[in-house]
Amino acid sequence: MDTRGPSPRPAADPVRQASRKRVIDIIRERGPVARVEITDHTGLSPATVTSVTADLLDEGLIRLADVHGAAGETVGQPSRGRPRTLLEIEPDAGFAIGVKLSLDQISATLTNMSGEIIGTDLTQAPIDTMETADIVRTTADCIRAVVTKSGVETGDVKGVGVGVPGYVGYPEGDVHWSPLFDASPTPFRALLEAEIGLRAHVDNDANLIALAEKWFGVGRHHSSFLVVTVEHGVGMGLVVDNRLYRGSRGLGAEFGHTKLVVGGALCRCGQRGCIEAYVSDYAIVREASIFDGGAAAAGHRSMRDAMDALIARADGGDANVAAVFRRAGQYLGIGIANLVDVLDPAVVILSGARTHSAKAFFSALQGALGDANEAMPRPMPSLEIHPWGDEIWARGAAALVLDEGLV
């Protein structure tokens, strides 16, 4: 029996639960979808699919699709010789809250079951210098605020998905290392659930982007892809055969603290030569500080503002600042080429705030990938840059709730 969460449910038959999850996943992936297609894609028997979908209809988690005239399918009408009933997720079956913790803010977004955004809340605070108890309280306040703003009942919230930078063990939600927490490990999931009285799922933040891409982005066309995120830190998320790669102990797919230069630049984790120490926002602001005695960082309200100013300078013709971005782009390209060697993804997606960066950054990034391809001739994956806003994290967090919360 699951005793972790504040909403314990009766122990279910694990085979039945697995069937249920497969049916829900196919409806999410392919809906509106006919029962016969669910049978084909899950390999479950028609009897099981009929029974599981009947349960889901009863519970209001799915509904008959309104597809009059769409794609030649008509509900209840003969099509290819027999009536077909199409099923889809019921968007209003409940709500999910996606939360992202960053160095300087917490954002919370409430979505419906289809990932459509109903309401948002943004709390700015120096998270990286706060005590754990204060972070938990601030996160909880932010969650309560978005529920109130959205005008929904707390009881209709199916769960909260939280993205945290660093090494997060999943599903326990223990944070083994993060720039946001002092103690290691920090049982953030347990602390947050105790505070908010809702089921929470805590994961590495880049994994949430990968989930958002899987359900709402490139995942609709590719079953395997790699997401690399760059902003305050450098992260990655990997989807293989339509599943998030989590590794043996739920710690999988960390990228920011892999070493690109033995004994190289100092990283905020205390080690040297991590890719993050060359590519992340703080690394760029630090490096550029040599030209103005630290004014680049000190003169701005936040790291985000400092980066915007540096990007403007680089693009405006400041060769020194452009050179800083150029090295960051080159090193990120080499790091991504390393990941391509190890993982052989079909597509690499660059995401996060630093999909807005200096021109010198992107040209050096493309150059490094081109060099890697030329040096070692083999098919290279395409690089896609997805400059989605903060809502991508929220939709990924909501996807995490949908992945875990409905079975």
Place this chain on the structure above:
Amino acid sequence: MDTRGPSPRPAADPVRQASRKRVIDIIRERGPVARVEITDHTGLSPATVTSVTADLLDEGLIRLADVHGAAGETVGQPSRGRPRTLLEIEPDAGFAIGVKLSLDQISATLTNMSGEIIGTDLTQAPIDTMETADIVRTTADCIRAVVTKSGVETGDVKGVGVGVPGYVGYPEGDVHWSPLFDASPTPFRALLEAEIGLRAHVDNDANLIALAEKWFGVGRHHSSFLVVTVEHGVGMGLVVDNRLYRGSRGLGAEFGHTKLVVGGALCRCGQRGCIEAYVSDYAIVREASIFDGGAAAAGHRSMRDAMDALIARADGGDANVAAVFRRAGQYLGIGIANLVDVLDPAVVILSGARTHSAKAFFSALQGALGDANEAMPRPMPSLEIHPWGDEIWARGAAALVLDEGLV
């Protein structure tokens, strides 16, 4: 229809073929095994399992197990209230040949269906300087020699598994880059099949070690693990959920040419800073050459002999040579820590010839892994050193044939 190989078979029902493969895999993994256990582990219906196992018995690929008195199971006798017939692979259903191509030799080993070695052949030749056509001919000669030596009929050989260092696309068997071939890509599988008249499966050599570990080694206790090989080059193979990780385009899990030092030591691939350029045999011999003007390499018949001499010097108290091994061990440790970050394996296995190395190499390797763990507190996988001989490659190659050749 499969038109690649010299032994085309009629197109089979893909669902039936998939069921057949799942049944064979469970019998290989767990045999001797009862039909009811096959049903449980495959999720196939009892009727399908009965029908598939009847086919396999008819074809002589599996047999009734001889388990008198073993583990409380008795063939055809009541056990837990009903008779249970246990099934296992028929070791003599046919033979597999495992081939490994190295810089200076080709080894071929003939095994039965259980991976037991029947005969071997070793051909020494400067493979890395030969034309592709000569490599194909020499490989074919080596294969014919092992068939003759083993006293088996060529018609009873189910297939040949070949391990090649470098970037090998699977299942096509095109070599995109290798220290052994000039052209890129080289369709080595097609060339070899045309020469030998047997079905061949060509894969990256480290993948074969991972397959051998899956079927005959650590895979019996772990469903996910990472293998790192060090000898002439540095390779890796990854098993996730009992399956070899192949990536999106069959190129997955390359390690030797990931960059550990941007702009670092020159690698034989022409790039700089690859981990192989610090850790492989040639890197160590090159680095140590500064102490004796190249005599370490020149004075020996082969790289293998040169390494043995250097290991003896380092272990015998030559501080300069020990320092060379120390850096190699440290860099390999950092490289493995990078892979642990990205992949989060439960176990890391060091394999290949360099499981025999200097004491300084291993102490530095362990030290680097310890440092990585201390710097970033999280559960680290155990490191196992498996000093198996050349037969591990052969058994892996045979496992590849068993994986692919019986369905």
